[in-house]
Amino acid sequence: MMKIKDLHFLFKKRELSPLELLQDLLEKIKKEDKEYHSFLFLTEELAFSLARSAEEEILKGDFHPLCGVPLSVKDNILIKGEKCTAGSKILENYIASYDATVIKKIKEKKGVILGKTNLDEFAMGSSTENSAFFVTKNPWDKTKVPGGSSGGSATAVAKEFCFYSLASDTGGSIRQPASFCNVFGLKPTYGTVSRFGLISMASSLDQIGVIANSVEDLEIVFEAISGKDPLDQTTVDFSFKKEKISSLKGLKFAFLKEAFEKEVDDEIKKNFNEFLEKIKKEGAKIKEVSFESFRYALACYYIIMTAEASANLARYDGERFGKKIPGLDFFEEISKTRGKYLGKEVKRRIILGSFVLSKGYFEDYYLKAQKIRNFIRKEFEKTLQEFDFLLMPTSPILPFKIGERINDPLLMYLCDIFTVPLNLSGFCGISMPSSRGKKISPGIQVIGGPFKEGKVFAVGKILETLI
Amino acid sequence: MDIFSLAKIEVEKKERENLKKDFQKIVKFFDLLKKAEIKEKENFYLPWLKGEFREDKIKEFQEKDLILRNFPEKEEKYLKAKKVL
Numbered sequence: 001m002m003k004i005k006d007l008h009f010l011f012k013k014r015e016l017s018p019l020e021l022l023q024d025l026l027e028k029i030k031k032e033d034k035e036y037h038s039f040l041f042l043t044e045e046l047a048f049s050l051a052r053s054a055e056e057e058i059l060k061g062d063f064h065p066l067c068g069v070p071l072s073v074k075d076n077i078l079i080k081g082e083k084c085t086a087g088s089k090i091l092e093n094y095i096a097s098y099d100a101t102v103i104k105k106i107k108e109k110k111g112v113i114l115g116k117t118n119l120d121e122f123a124m125g126s127s128t129e130n131s132a133f134f135v136t137k138n139p140w141d142k143t144k145v146p147g148g149s150s151g152g153s154a155t156a157v158a159k160e161f162c163f164y165s166l167a168s169d170t171g172g173s174i175r176q177p178a179s180f181c182n183v184f185g186l187k188p189t190y191g192t193v194s195r196f197g198l199i200s201m202a203s204s205l206d207q208i209g210v211i212a213n214s215v216e217d218l219e220i221v222f223e224a225i226s227g228k229d230p231l232d233q234t235t236v237d238f239s240f241k242k243e244k245i246s247s248l249k250g251l252k253f254a255f256l257k258e259a260f261e262k263e264v265d266d267e268i269k270k271n272f273n274e275f276l277e278k279i280k281k282e283g284a285k286i287k288e289v290s291f292e293s294f295r296y297a298l299a300c301y302y303i304i305m306t307a308e309a310s311a312n313l314a315r316y317d318g319e320r321f322g323k324k325i326p327g328l329d330f331f332e333e334i335s336k337t338r339g340k341y342l343g344k345e346v347k348r349r350i351i352l353g354s355f356v357l358s359k360g361y362f363e364d365y366y367l368k369a370q371k372i373r374n375f376i377r378k379e380f381e382k383t384l385q386e387f388d389f390l391l392m393p394t395s396p397i398l399p400f401k402i403g404e405r406i407n408d409p410l411l412m413y414l415c416d417i418f419t420v421p422l423n424l425s426g427f428c429g430i431s432m433p434s435s436r437g438k439k440i441s442p443g444i445q446v447i448g449g450p451f452k453e454g455k456v457f458a459v460g461k462i463l464e465t466l467i
Numbered sequence: 468m469d470i471f472s473l474a475k476i477e478v479e480k481k482e483r484e485n486l487k488k489d490f491q492k493i494v495k496f497f498d499l500l501k502k503a504e505i506k507e508k509e510n511f512y513l514p515w516l517k518g519e520f521r522e523d524k525i526k527e528f529q530e531k532d533l534i535l536r537n538f539p540e541k542e543e544k545y546l547k548a549k550k551v552l
Contacts, residue, residue, distance in 0.1 A: 080533070081533070095533070096533075098533075190513060191513070204511075233518075233519070233520070234516060236515055236516065236517075296500055299496055299497050299500050300500060302497070303497055310474065317475070318539060319539070319548050320537070320546060321537035322537075322539065330550065332477075333549055334475050335471075335472070335477035338475055339479075342476065344482075344486075347476055348486060351476065351486065352493060352494075353474075354470060355494070358470075368500045368501070370510040370511045371511070372500060372503060372505055373510075373511035374507050374509050374512065375505050377511065378507075409493060410492055410493060410496060413496075426513045
């Protein structure tokens, strides 16, 4: 599998040009993606114009590592002049009027945007089955789901349709599909990457990150997209610094005790245990930690996320953009439009969010969840003051069959038990395959403290040599 | 006011029943938090976010046409909507 640096080298030696590569990839996507449906649509005109600019840049001599590198973008990140559907019927015809900050940064570096990838509607789901358009297939077993909500992005990266994908992670939407598709995914520290131009689901949890084929590629892209943005008030002054770790010897890893509970598949437990043994052999110090908050994290997450989503999604009323059903009066029109063009899971979450925020229930649900969330953050803080890293599986189960869980929302939510705590804490982490190759293998999460992306990448590169 | 009107989502009777069933199951799951014996007084915050406000300065958006073309109903450059009051 070619890495971004290898491609950069080929461009440098003029052995390959961005335009040639673009043509090859478009051909490959058109031929092979019919079976997987990772892309919602291609942005060919934009891709050719960016590839031409990349060629000019390369001819000038000094060019960015992402110059000419083909990428895909989850269809909840705005690209000026292109459709942005968020996987929803309500935005089927919506055309973005500006670039998200991450897109602006990639365009400046002449990254070649190939198209927009499929997702669960408004990024709500863990299987990409909630897309209003079609279901994406797992790249290594077409009868199974690719995970979600960034299932299109993970499949596109796994099938090598693109070198990386920009996606969003609210409760695991990057890490879980990365794990299901056996690729690498990064959920950065809250506030390191601008959310300007990302279609918001739950603003205090959403973060744009990356799906790629190696830790090094995650690092290159993270460096390019992170930093303070005057257009996103929650971004912080941050400039990424690379770190180096030469071996696992003496590094302190905590691992989550709850990874071995009965709700977790035996295969996941066995695999996680083998991984721990492997790093122990390399000289890592490992110790079990238990999170008192763990059993509350999922409920806490679903309360906060639905509350925030119900407010954020109030803007989809069909009045200023999107589809609309003309009604008798203003509010009837809005209710009818939302009833027809929003999907089942989206409705479910808006209704739940409206409920947990309503008078009489607010204290018991929303406020209680806020307090538990703070406690979760403190448990992460305490653990990562004592240890260098925290390890846990990415998912309690392996990819499941298409249709197997879609009719049971709670069963679907349970897919997220190991990914939501990180979003609740605001800390950073990656998911990496536990075994390399074109197959399904359980993902491992490597979690670091806030702004410790450099350290996580450094250790990730060593761990990558062990899989 | 029922929860569907509060959320401004009109759904047909059958879908309403299904959503209600899911809703009850999920809220029961949320009730787990009521029993949580976690002693934490403060609401969630991230220590590294300062919550600074930017200057309240108007910056004109140059390409209004790109916004106008997304209007479902319009008259010239105005958005057309039903009377609210």
